[in-house]
Amino acid sequence: MSFLVVYLLLLKATLSSFSGLAALPIVRHDFVVQRHLLTDHQLNTALVVGRSTPGPKGLYLIAVGYFAAGVPGAVAGWLAVVTPAILVIPLLLFARRxxxxxxxxxxxxxxxxxxxxxxxxxxxxxSADALRNPPLYIIAAVSLALLIFTAWDTLWVMLGAALASLALVLAGVMTIPT
Amino acid sequence: MGTRSAVSVKPSLAQLSAVFFRIGNFTFGGGSATTAALQREIVERRRWYDTLQFGLCYALARVTPGTNLFAFSTASGWLLLGWRGALAALLVASVPCCVLVALVTVGFDSWSRNRFFQAAIAGALAASVGALLASFWLLVRPYLDRPHLFQTLVIVAASIALSLLAGWPPLAVLLLAGVVGFFWKGPAQ
Missing domain, CATH: 1.20.5 (Single alpha-helices involved in coiled-coils or other helix-helix interfaces)
Structure with a gap:
């Protein structure tokens, strides 16, 4: 599959959605149902990757591009997710006046x-998906308190939460949610 | 529109890039959590722009197609440093995390079976719930002053009801809010 086709298909999906996973039905229709470039399993994997990595959930489109066309497909995915962002500038120019x-x-x-x-x-x-046992509720509550009542950097709060969770699992206090 | 944060000096390109790189690429929980972290950093801590300018970037990013976070980064960069700020913010906020997604995709099967990776991700995702709740509070707090309290509570309740109970898509809720806000000015600014 060519770089251009993957880019255009993914661009169509990003231009017709306004948040996170809203483009998913279009992506599935184009890549899985119509062109058989991906399997449903690969699409699910892409979604899990998008959810397990930092940044917007919409980055699962990078994984979709990779599964469809390798590294050039991943680059096409990046271009497709950043291209619509430029549209905010004319909106900003209009709104500022x-x-x-x-x-x-x-x-x-x-x-x-x-x-x-x-x-x-x-x-x-x-929350229902992420908070599957009591220690994770506590981690979420402590993170909320730190972010509201202190000037702690979000990066350190996230890192601290990851390390706390790891420590709790290693100490046998918490099981890994499946 | 509340403007509770006084604005200080504009950032240099390096400072702007450093903030969008650090927060755009290391915050779990999706675009909303990342935007909330950027709000804390840019409005509350560094005071590069005020609540009104944040609201402008945030609202326009929400009604721009595609990934809201990248539209927000572009708008913020443009507002602070023009075209070079917009391009820098967009590139530093998007390239590293996209590379990471590609790398994780390649090695996903082995990563996903790693017990330490799973445990750390579970903690980061729990923290992202805290970050999203904090983001709600930070967004709404400037509008909880007495003259705007009733209007704010009505809009929050209606947007939650339309999203959760009626299943409206986010864009429809935001457009309706814009129309309501246009005609229901509330108390004098």
Missing amino acids: RIDDPRAKSALRAIVIASAGVSLSATLPL
Whole structure:
């Protein structure tokens, strides 16, 4: 499969979605159902990789590109996930001219607040998946407290959580969630 | 729009790149957790821009197709340092984590069976839940002042209900919020 075709297929998916895994149905249709470039198992693996690595969940598209066309496919995947980001600049230019309008400010405030609500809704299924035993609840609660009440860097909080979890497993206090 | 953080000097390209590299590539939990970490760093700690400018980048990134985090990075970089800031933020936030995804994909079978890897990922994902909840609080907190409290609570409750109970896609919820906000200005700014 050529670099260009993989790029265009993945770009179609990213341009027609607005968050994390929203492009998944399009990707599955194009890569698994229609062109047989991937199996469902590979698509699942790509999703797990995207979830197990830092950064946006949408990076599973890099793994999709890799499975479809090797390293050039992974590069096509990277290009497909970064290309739409450029579109924010004309939006920003347009919005900045109107930002002093009280109605525009109010609309912006409402979008930010609604984003927080939407993100909180998305946290619930993630929590059910990520917090499968009591020590993990404690790790999540301590992380929340550190991020709200201290100036600790998020990187160190994440790293500390990973090390705490590892230590708890090695000490036999916690089992690895399957 | 609240503007509780005073703005200080603009960053250099190296400072901007360092922040987007560090946070964009080492935060687990998806784009929302990473954006929350960037908010803490850029608005709360370094004060490179204020809550209004953060809100502008954040809201526009949410309605831009594709990966919200990369649109947010591009918008923030552009706002702070123009085109070179936008390109630098986009590249440093995306290239290393994409390379990591490719490497993990190649060795996934052996990685996924490694007990230490599984244990560490479980802890990082638990922390990402904490980061997402912290992100909710950090986003909403500036709008909990008395004049805006009622409007904020109504929008939060409605957006949760529409997402969770009615199954609306995020973009539809955000567009509706924008329309509601446009016509319901709330108290004078």
